[in-house]
Amino acid sequence: MKLLPVIFKRQLVHYAGTPGTYLSIAIFSVLSVALGLHMSAWPEQDSSHLQVFFQLHPWLYLLLIPVLAAQLWSDESNAGFLDLMKTLPITTFEWVIGKFLAAWVVAATALILTFPLVIIANYLGVADNSVIASQFISSWLLAGSYLAVGCFIFTLVRQRTALFILTVGFMLIVSALSYLLDALEHQAPTWAVDSLVSLSPFSRYSAIDNGKFTLRDMLYFISMILAFLAATTVTLNYRHS
Amino acid sequence: MIEIINLTKHLNNKKIISDFSFSANKQECLGLFGENPTVKTALLDVISGSTTPSSGHINIQGFNTKAHPLRAKKLIGYQLHRCVSHPTMSVKEFLDYIAAIRGLRGTEKRAQVDYAATQLELLPVLNAPLEALSIGLKRKVTIAQAILHTPALLLLDEPTEGLAPDQKYKFRSLIQSLTQDMTVIVASRHCDELSELCTRALVIAGDRLVADTPMPDLQRDSRHFQAVTLAADAPLDLLALAVLPGVAGIEEHRHAPGTVTVLAMPGHTIYPHINTLIANRRWKINSLSLEPGRLSDVVHYLSRETPL
Numbered sequence: 157m158k159l160l161p162v163i164f165k166r167q168l169v170h171y172a173g174t175p176g177t178y179l180s181i182a183i184f185s186v187l188s189v190a191l192g193l194h195m196s197a198w199p200e201q202d203s204s205h206l207q208v209f210f211q212l213h214p215w216l217y218l219l220l221i222p223v224l225a226a227q228l229w230s231d232e233s234n235a236g237f238l239d240l241m242k243t244l245p246i247t248t249f250e251w252v253i254g255k256f257l258a259a260w261v262v263a264a265t266a267l268i269l270t271f272p273l274v275i276i277a278n279y280l281g282v283a284d285n286s287v288i289a290s291q292f293i294s295s296w297l298l299a300g301s302y303l304a305v306g307c308f309i310f311t312l313v314r315q316r317t318a319l320f321i322l323t324v325g326f327m328l329i330v331s332a333l334s335y336l337l338d339a340l341e342h343q344a345p346t347w348a349v350d351s352l353v354s355l356s357p358f359s360r361y362s363a364i365d366n367g368k369f370t371l372r373d374m375l376y377f378i379s380m381i382l383a384f385l386a387a388t389t390v391t392l393n394y395r396h397s
Numbered sequence: 398m399i400e401i402i403n404l405t406k407h408l409n410n411k412k413i414i415s416d417f418s419f420s421a422n423k424q425e426c427l428g429l430f431g432e433n434p435t436v437k438t439a440l441l442d443v444i445s446g447s448t449t450p451s452s453g454h455i456n457i458q459g460f461n462t463k464a465h466p467l468r469a470k471k472l473i474g475y476q477l478h479r480c481v482s483h484p485t486m487s488v489k490e491f492l493d494y495i496a497a498i499r500g501l502r503g504t505e506k507r508a509q510v511d512y513a514a515t516q517l518e519l520l521p522v523l524n525a526p527l528e529a530l531s532i533g534l535k536r537k538v539t540i541a542q543a544i545l546h547t548p549a550l551l552l553l554d555e556p557t558e559g560l561a562p563d564q565k566y567k568f569r570s571l572i573q574s575l576t577q578d579m580t581v582i583v584a585s586r587h588c589d590e591l592s593e594l595c596t597r598a599l600v601i602a603g604d605r606l607v608a609d610t611p612m613p614d615l616q617r618d619s620r621h622f623q624a625v626t627l628a629a630d631a632p633l634d635l636l637a638l639a640v641l642p643g644v645a646g647i648e649e650h651r652h653a654p655g656t657v658t659v660l661a662m663p664g665h666t667i668y669p670h671i672n673t674l675i676a677n678r679r680w681k682i683n684s685l686s687l688e689p690g691r692l693s694d695v696v697h698y699l700s701r702e703t704p705l
Contacts, residue, residue, distance in 0.1 A: 162497040173485055236479040240542070242447035243477070244498050245470035 159246050163254025171227065171262050180223040181262070185269040188216050205287040206273055213295045214331050214361060217302055220266055222323040224259045225306025226316050233314055248392045252385055256307055263299040267292060297377035298361050302327055304384035311391040398422050399444070399550055399580055404453035406443055413439050415604040417453070421597070423549075426576045428591045428612065429584040430696040431601030434555075437584035438478055440601075441552045444582070445475040457550055471500070474548035478555050480535035481542070482528050488514075488538055489523040492545065499546040513541040516571055532559035540568075544575065551575060553583045557590055569594050588692040592616065598692075602700040616690030620645075623661040625671050628684045630655060637678070641670045658688075 171177045192209035232238040241251070277283040306323040313319055399421050406414040413436050421427050429437050442448045444455055446462045446469055455462040455469075462469040483491065492513065496506045514520050517537040522530060527538065536559045543551060553572075557565050572581060572594055585591055588598075598615045600608035608615065616622055627633065632655060635647055643665030650656040661667045668687050675682055 158500070159498055162494070166494055166497075170485075231483065234481075234483050236477060236481040236539075237483065239447065239477050239479055240481055240495075243445045243470065243473070243475040244495070245467045245500070246498055247467065 157250060160250045160254045160257075163246075163251055164258050166231075167228070167255045167258030168261065170231065171224070171258065174227055176223050176227065177262060180220045181266040181269065184216050184220040184266050187219070188212055188270055189273065191216075205284050206277060206291055209270065209273060210291045210295055214298060214327075217299055218324060218327050218331070220263065221299060221302045221306060221327065222320045224262055225303055225309070225323045226320045228255050228259050228303075228307055229310040229319075230316065233316060248389045252307065252388050252392070256303060256381075256385055259303050259307075260296075260300050263303065264296055267296055267299070294361055294373075294377075297374065297381075301377050301380040301384070304381040304388075308384045308388045308391070311388050311395070398458055400454075400456040401444070402454045402456075404440075404443065404455065405451050406439055406448075407451045408435075408439060412604050414443070414450075417606045419599060419606065419609050421580045421582070423578070423580055424576055425597060426572065426581040426583065426595045428588065428595035428598045429582060429601070430586075430588045430598060430692075430700075432697070432700045433601070433603070434478075434584075434586065436601050436604065438554055441475065441554050441582070441584055444550075445473050445552055446470050447475075471546075472549040473552060474543035474546065474550070475552040476540045476543040476554060476556055480532065480559075481539050482535065483526070484528050485526060487524050487526050488519055488530070491527055491538065492541060495542045496545050501546065509545050509547075513545050516544065517541045518567075533561060533564065536560060537564075547579070549579055551579050551581045553581065553585075555585055556583060557585065557587060565590065588696050592689060592692050598696075600696055600699045607699055615695055616692060619690035619692065619695045620660060621658070621688045621694065622663075622690035623666060623668070624658050624688045625661075625668055626656065626658045626684070626686050626688060627671070627675075627682055628653065628656040629680055629682050631681065633657060633680065634678070637674060638671070641667060641674060643667045643670065 188209050191212050192206075195212075196208045232241060274283070274285075274288055277288065278285070302323075305326055306319070309319055309322045309326070313322060401420065402418050404414060404417040405412065417440070419427075429440065431437055439448070443450050444457075444462075446466050449463065457469045457472050460469045460472070481491070486494070489510070492510045493506065496510050501509055514523060517540055519534070519537055519541055522534060527535065530538065536556070540553070540556060543553070556572075557568060560568060569590075572583070575581060576594075576596075583591055583595065592612060595612050598608065598610060598612050599606060600615075635649075635657065638644065638657070638659055639647055641659075643662050644667055645660040645662040648658040648660065650658070659667060659671060671685075674680075675685070
């Protein structure tokens with residue numbers, strides 16, 4: 157665990173040195189505010205929380221997360237770098253977690269940049285700050301689980317373009333799952349629909365997003381992050397031997 | 398100290414290393430020779446712990462690479478055959494990063510990075526991005542990375558490739574000084590370059606280890622051992638050379654007329670006799686040299702031969 161900060165720092169420096177990071181963070185925060193304001197009359201209506209903005213996040217992450225995930229392993233996609241890493245005294249676990257945490261922190265930065273909305277909400281009326289906090293946390297957890305998936309996809313493909321497209325594809329499928337479930341509602345047996353609903357991060361997200369901050373939904377995201385990071389570690393270890 | 402016992406490695410269902418056993422102590426420099434570069438690289442990979450052996454054991458200072466992979470890796474510095482490259486990282490950033498992963502911190506880290514960069518003459522290019530470097534410089538960075546933490550075991554895979562001749566000379570003296578406090582294993586196809594450097598030679602033929610002998614013994618096996626090469630403008634009296642005591646034969650150089658190599662019989666020294674002959678006949682000789690033995694011939698011969 158001693159080497160985790162080293163990997164974390166290196167990955168953060170890498171993100172800071174890549175223009176793509178700034179661009180995608182800027183697009184994410186501008187779009188989340190602009191679209192939210194465009195789609196509803198937020199200041200007049202329920203300005204006590206920020207649901208109008210946060211409900212768009214699963215879609216806007218389509219722009220941010222694949223960019224971050226594609227850069228996650230770009231050091232190692234270089235010729236010789238991955239081979240070199242294998243000879244160094246570092247466990248795969250430290251290596252994966254360090255990188256993931258750095259990407260997650262960058263995602264948090266993107267979220268924090270929408271902070272002026274909280275100030276506006278507080279200024280305009282009585283804001284329910286606990287709901288807002290739960291919205292921030294749920295959005296961050298969602299970003300984390302998407303990143304963990306992107307991290308895992310790297311172990312399957314090495315090309316950056318393929319990595320990018322697969323991550324986008326996965327997120328699209330996940331985001332569209334709830335719509336698919338609506339369509340299936342009368343055709344498929346209820347238990348199948350119910351079990352699929354419980355798997356969809358989208359429905360979990362909207363549950364927390366509404367302010368229902370339950371342990372169950374939190375654990376869903378955390379376990380998803382842990383599961384995919386563990387899968388990444390196992391696959392990488394398997395490949396090394 | 399490193400100990401390898403009955404090491405076997407399969408790659409794609411093909412046996413590439415079969416039943417290797419050897420050990421090496423501190424202050425030893427082992428040359429790894431053989432026709433097939435994949436086997437040599439695979440052996441170094443297995444020793445370094447980046448791939449696992451199919452069977453057998455490797456102990457590095459008592460740490461088994463299977464049971465204590467991290468402890469063993471800490472003791473090893475490995476210069477990979479493939480040069481490292483990165484689009485944005487500079488040489489200094491790269492060395493700092495590797496030093497940090499090696500567990501060095503603060504002033505110790507700075508001192509070690511400085512030491513490695515000075516040893517390999519990388520100071521002028523410390524701030525250049527890795528990708529902009531020439532092959533020779535990249536090779537040097539890869540070597541610098543391996544010696545950062547003063548490992549107990551240094552593995553080098555074709556270290557002199559891409560280096561200019563004068564750099565090769567400097568590199569040899571660097572390895573000689575490093576051998577004072579570590580075990581070095583060098584895989585190379587240029588065995589003659591390493592003849593002064595290595596104390597022992599391991600020759601691989603196919604998937605087997607066919608020879609593990611001290612370097613001078615291997616040189617003694619060459620038919621050019623104790624051979625003398627002479628070059629003169631005027632054609633030499635070959636018969637006079639051939640009848641000297643201990644002469645096994647004479648080779649004329651097809652592309653350089655007037656240059657001959659006189660071979661010695663095993664156990665005989667012919668250099669003084671030739672010297673006397675030259676003095677007596679007053680030959681005008683342009684060059685006269687005693688050969689230490691052509692290692693590449695021996696290695697070539699051994700690696701084609703049936704295993705011992």
